[in-house]
Amino acid sequence: MTPESSTAAIRHLAERGYEATTAEALAAAVGMSRSTFFRRFGSKDDVIFADHDHALARLEAALEDTTLTPADALVSATADVLRLLLRDPEAARLRFELMRLTPALRDRELVITHRYERVFTRYIREVQQPGAPAWVASTLGASLVAAHNAALRAWLRGRTTDAAAALTEDLRELTSLYLRWLTADHDSSERRVLVAVYDATGSPDSVLTAVSEQLRR
Template sequence: MSARASAPPPESSTAAIRHLAERGYEATTAEALAAAVGMSRSTFFRRFGSKDDVVFADHDLALARLEAALDETSLAPTEALVTATTDVLRLLLRDPEAARLRFELMRVTPALRDRELVITHRYERVFTRYIREVQQPGTPAWAASTLGASLVAAHNASLRAWLRGRIDDAASALTRDLRDLTGLYRRWLDGGDGPQEETRVLVAVYDAAASPDRVLDEVAQRLRP
């Protein structure tokens, strides 16, 4: 994966995204954007790469950090996934103004929504690769890709809930949701015996004068499904 290991300073990213939101994405040239944030054209392209990259600089950084975190983690797989996914959200919300401006830009700019889909698939690939590396023998073939996509969906749901003012602490809400989600896959990732067999209790009333064989036959009949 070719995500950048670092990102431009948050204040320059915010200024650039604000300019795009105010002037319009399509109407703004890279040169005008560079001038708006007080950079030369060459410095702008060195720091951001392109006009699109202004909007997605934090995602590039988040992807690089996500991949590094999963490669280096010593946590149990389910906990590693919860922690790494929540860290992505924290990074994307480190500058609340930029997060809100980015959301509004993507809402009104089809080209950026297309780029967002590409970013989403990159997150899914990072998660899926890690899950396949750590999953237990006998894990269903669908588990890694399904969980990978579900992690991204849970993250995006918490992010959008925060952007729309439905929750205040997006990271805590996401952590709770992710623990529920990864718990469904724990036996395939962390190992263990999986779900316990159902325990059945039978209360028997029998004739004291009946023979032991008769009593056992009656009990066996009741225990049959």
């Protein structure tokens, strides 16, 4: 199915209603015979999630073949998923509206979300450093999906125009929290620079108090 026919199918569902639209009517709306439609898609909701299936396949391929560092690979591949899902803005908005109004589609979306998490988690387990805590792969995998979804919602609500760029910035900050477990030469013992402001005429106790307050932040 071309991007144009996919958008036409999603538009038809949005206009007529998901429950009220039969697969046969949907096939006719995009210019397919009933048999061709069912051969390409198992059901009408598969049309709505076709881009996700494509994005998942690209994500797996990107992480499998990457030459980037683990952190950079995760940032690049996740941002690429968002670019793919937003390549047709009209279809993205209609898809979001359909899922908002249709409980069955929201359930399917949760399944898709778990599939993304599994792809990320599997890759992170393969590349993480020896001795990494057991929770690192699963928590980072879930966090990547959460950051992606937050960027998508921000774009849908008009809070950002370049969702992929905003997501990339967020992901770099997110993955920086995990570098000690993703990068072999990362210095996990790096020291913080502490700046404490205190009254030069104060007592030693007041100076120690100011330093202690900074350390607790």
